[in-house]
Amino acid sequence: MNKRENKQLRGVITREKILTKALELFKKRGYNKVTVDEIILASETSKGSFYQHFPSKASIFLYQFSKADEYYTEISKNIPNDLSELTKIEYFSLEVLDFLDKDMGKELMRVIYSSAIESNEHTFFINANRPLFKIIRTYIEKAFSNNEIKNGYSLDEVYTTLIQGIMGIIYHWGINNNITSLKQVGQPLLSAIIIGFKTPSNIITSTEEKPSY
Amino acid sequence: MNKRENKQLRGVITREKILTKALELFKKRGYNKVTVDEIILASETSKGSFYQHFPSKASIFLYQFSKADEYYTEISKNIPNDLSELTKIEYFSLEVLDFLDKDMGKELMRVIYSSAIESNEHTFFINANRPLFKIIRTYIEKAFSNNEIKNGYSLDEVYTTLIQGIMGIIYHWGINNNITSLKQVGQPLLSAIIIGFKTPSNIITSTEEKPSY
DNA sequence: TAAAATACTAGACTGTGGTCTAATATTAAT
DNA sequence: ATTAATATTAGACCACAGTCTAGTATTTTA
Secondary structure, eight states: OOHHHHHHHHHHHHHHHHHHHHHHHHHHHOGGGOOHHHHHHHTTOOHHHHHHHOSOHHHHHHGGGGHHHHHHHHHHHTSOTTSOHHHHHHHHHHHHHHHIIIIIOHHHHHHHHHHHHHSSOTHHHHHTTHHHHHHHHHHHHHHHHTTOOOSOOOHHHHHHHHHHHHHHHHHHHHHOOOOOOHHHHHHHHHHHHHHHHHSOOOHHIIIIISTTO | OOHHHHHHHHHHHHHHHHHHHHHHHHHHHOGGGOOHHHHHHHTTOOHHHHHHHOSOHHHHHHGGGGHHHHHHHHHHHTSOTTSOHHHHHHHHHHHHHHHIIIIIOHHHHHHHHHHHHHSSOTHHHHHTTHHHHHHHHHHHHHHHHTTOOOSOOOHHHHHHHHHHHHHHHHHHHHHOOOOOOHHHHHHHHHHHHHHHHHSOOOHHIIIIISTTO
């Protein structure tokens, strides 16, 4: 190993020590109970090192979320091909929910959802999800090609509707303390939305029967 | 005025001074930019007084939300009676969104949604909304009586689905920086959900065609 | 190999929301 | 009217995430 690697190595090792210890502590005592000072004490490093390697306490916790994209791609590959595109969307979304529940966990999801809304630096949330967004968008495009969407919505409307639905499912599950699985609580909304897309709406109904709004 | 009123008065006046000045500052410079020290300076009070009258900085901002319930009841009274119950739900929900957008504003909604998910003290969010929840539940019950719900969902499923949808709409709007109105971005999801409720689902489809999940 | 540039580390310091305690004002009890 | 109980106020203090600066180690340039 040459000098260059050695040099990077010092940092990499420190970073790794911090990351490991931090995640260990978060797991043991919960994210909110663990302080940065504790992490640097346990990992025998310093404030300076901590913030050299991580931009915030949250980022180190959120780091776990980076495997998500990888997994989404995996899920999408394993979807039976004989399903309609809309059914694929439902199937895929439910698998995503299952993954978030079982592999990521409620506490992490809460931290993700709260940091996304409490600051304008939700770049991560929006960007890191790109693969998720792209996968969904691709399905929608195909659904349009196959004429599966019959309620007159545009691609963007369908897309936004789905994202709103998924976010609503996760947010609602996040603030509730019951132990029902995310997949289970999310299934009805997803189904209803998909059915909504499939069902031709009476144009007269939506423009004349309810003219007041 | 007797002694008792006088005594309460001192506190009430202080409380009012803090509240007024705080909301004024929040409005002028934004919630996050205003510090508690600034508020007590501007209102000529003290830390002790501030926390005597308010449990947190957020609570003083969230205070504005207390008129919400009142307004929800008002909306529900003014809904045309010749609409179907499901249409009423859609109408009502859209009016709620309109109110939250125009009267409450995005910053307040973000603070509400972030404090609800970042601590377990979201009692307020859940409880203060009771009237909203009750109104929606009542509509749903009537919709069931009128046989408007044809997709086989239980009352709780319909209820949860709607709440998830509404929360999703608000959350999604909250993290996005575009200026589209909440009502406008929420309309498609609400419509799709309602259509989903109305549309009989093929029972065989949901239990046999997709047995793998 | 000397000098310059860069990465890394340590820990003092800051900003800010929130707590605690002691003092004072007000009300209630006797 | 005295005393006890309670509400209110002031501001020192604490906790904790995050910043800043000075110093050290490593790498690159020449």
